[in-house]
Amino acid sequence: MLGLTSISFRGKTCTEVIGLAKKAGLDGIEWGGDVHVPPENEEGAAQVGQMTREAGLEVLSYGSYYRLCQGTDFHPVLRAAKALGAPMVRIWAGSVERETIDPAYMDQAAGELRRVCALAQGEGLRVSLEYHRWTLTWHSDSACMLLKKAGAGNLHTYWQPNPDISHAENCRELAEILPWLSSFHVFQWNRGDERRPLCEGEDVWRDYYRIAGDRRRNSLLEFIRGDSAAQLQADAQVLKQWESAFQRTGASK
Template sequence: MTLQPGLVSVTFRHLAPTQVVALARTAGLGGIEWGGDVHVPHGNDEAARRVADLTATAGLATVGYGSYYRLGHSAAEGLAPETVVRTAELLGAPVVRVWAGRRPSSEADAHYRAGVVDDARRIADLAGAVGLTIAFEYHRNTLTDTRESATWLLETLAGLPVRTLWQPEPERDRAENLADLHAVLPYLANLHVFAWTPERRRLPLRCHYSDWAAYVAVARTAPGQRYALLEFVADDDPSLLAAEAATLRHVLAGA
């Protein structure tokens, strides 16, 4: 598998899309996952088209649309899945990030899980109809907070255009995180790359270099092309991106 370096735009929520693109290009990154909260708001067709053109003109790929659609919740709260998929399509994003609910898997009963699954089927059908894929955020306080729950959800939705992103859980050690990654490897979309302490203090990526070398080595065993996307830097400081990108490129070259 080929892994290319990229950026999650919400790393710099305080910057305009033009600034995010300039930073990514200068840092030698190849693509951007655009966030749906600030840079490409859900339902803003004009912003989606503008950012798509901006990204392509800079020679970068639109890797994904980082929506904040919560399965089992967002539709009832006024964010329609049709809106999310349309924005992603106009943006030219092949992958649409969604969140697997709003409860830890340990607190999700059968009724809650069924609601998440039904909503996932609905948005996956909409996405598939226009050639897009849905990818879960692999995250605490959702149904993808453990490898067991994540694989259950993915297997339940087998046959639909549904995959998952992956990121390490800071409170788990390398062996546990590797086991998590192995479990979802057949469904892997892209990686979210960061270095945090268990207390969620942000560190330079070099501090977790050996961990990420191990994660990338496993991710590379899955067929196809994916992106390793930098997400978050200390103090949201744009001046740190170049060094973080250099570290990521070194990891990808050596793994």
């Protein structure tokens, strides 16, 4: 499935985001939990889910901002995801200030993650970690450690390239987290987090698709250059072309 993260357009309404995804010919939307579908509003979540499906799109996931080791309650997030009709909940792997691993913090995060996954499993939902700097998924070594320690059957991780490391290192990291991969967050950044048109990333993303093979369920566009609706349309066309071309050359879904 090809989709859009709603947080790419935080300044637009849910109706406008749906219209953008529809116009771009995408399959669905990952709805963010900060602006468009806050966890405390179940009724609103249900309405957004209904609007999405009535437009012929799928709710691909609930992009929550629940963060491990913060002492927050997961139940509101879970209820919002159910109301939205999302099959998967995205959560964040704590907060760290450096890339080295604190064993005690890792154990705390893994224990909480195991409990979160059990709650989600009870509702028939999957859990997927945001793969992000300044968290326990900063690099694949700590990400894999957390995933293994939690050991839940419904636990997965997103993946996105880290602009601070080399392409070879990104490829290695993707290969290492592959057993847990759920989806790509797709964008093209240069070092310094400079957003670029997606078409400039064809060579690197060809490698990522090849490594992922059939493990990847979704590719979700994010971080559109200039937060531009026109750039989204262009990037979506590129993404659709990649899906077709990479499949023919063996870098399939």
